[in-house]
Every structure is written in structure tokens, then in C-alpha cells.
Amino acid sequence: EPEVTQTPSHQVTQMGQEVILRCVPISNHLYFYWYRQILGQKVEFLVSFYNNEISEKSEIFDDQFSVERPDGSNFTLKIRSTKLEDSAMYFCASESGSGLLGGELFFGEGSRLTVL
């Protein structure tokens, strides 16, 4: 069964360092997302991406964050200068985009980021 894969599963970094989290969405999906979940808190929307551009972003997704789809398969989230409060589980998700508006998101297993 097709699945969303994320790497790394866990990354530890020093505050101020750049981090790139990678995702391979399901191959024929058109919409891509990043969500995050701080330990013990709600899953929060960060950004949605369609047709090679950001379609919507939350207030969390400030200038320190960027997303890219550098080739036909990868979808990356970059945090330019990490802060302690960026420590969280980051989930990538994709959606087929077919059918009615609003659909099932397929989530990856997540990348746990720990900022020291």
C-alpha cells in the first residue's frame, strides 16, 4: 500500500542550526502538507503546498521556515535557525486532490526534532 515516508525519524540539533526534514509523498498525490505536534499538545497546521507553491500557511510558519519540492518526489521542510520551541514531531501529509473538496490526508510517521 502506498505510504508517505519521512526522514530522519529523529534529529537532534543545536539551537541556531539549520534543519531539513524530508518527505516522500504518495506518488500521484497533488497536495502536500506539514503539520507539527509539540509533546503533549495538539497537532498544528504549518503549511500546504500545491502546484509548486505555498497555498496556505499558519502564523507558526514564519520566515524561519520554508518548503520546497526540489524534484518530482521529495517535499522538504527547512528551518533556518532552530529555536528550543521548534522541538516537536513534524508530520508530512499528502492528499490526492481528486474528487470533492476536502479529502483524506495520508500522514507519514513523523520526524522528531529535538533542539538543544
Added chain:
Amino acid sequence: SQQGEEDPQALSIQEGENATMNCSYKTSINNLQWYRQNSGRGLVHLILIRSNEREKHSGRLRVTLDTSKKSSSLLITASRAADTASYFCATDPTGANSKLTFGKGITLSVRP
């Protein structure tokens, strides 16, 4: 309560019993979705119900939506120990961009 608030926060039942979980929200929605998360794992989509639907079934799952009360319920019938997980409702206000707002989740424990 905030958008997508579930209750109870935790539920412990015996295998074979039914589990009912509720979700309330504040603003209008295009659809509401339920997800499951095993500890330390990713989110798994369970079921989606649109604002013009009242009830939906999928296997042992039954979800209802009452837009007048801005609430939804998820019923898992004949629960199994493997159903032990956290369950989240998520609201989608427009159906575009799938900018989901998740609740805090319900921790379900099913005792064998």
C-alpha cells in the same frame, strides 16, 4: 471550548464493549475527520464526514455529525485491544487546502 475539542479526554473499556467519543467545534466546517494515532506513530485517517452528511459507517466505525450543535461522535463497536490508541477529530473549514484544526485527542484503552 476551542475548535475540535474531544471528550472524554480518556476512556477505558473492556474488550467487546462499544466506545463512544465526542467532538465539539465552534466555527462552520466543510468536513470533519477522525484520525487515530498509536503512541509515537503517525496519524491514520479513519473517516471523513461532510457538513451535508449526518451519519457515516466504515466497518466497526460509526460517525455522526450534528451541525446545529456543532458536534460529532465516533462510535467504535465491539472494541478490541488493538483499538487502544489516541483518537483525534479534525475540522476542515473550507474543504480547500485541508487546513485541519485538530483537537487534543482522546486516549482510548481497551482492556483484554
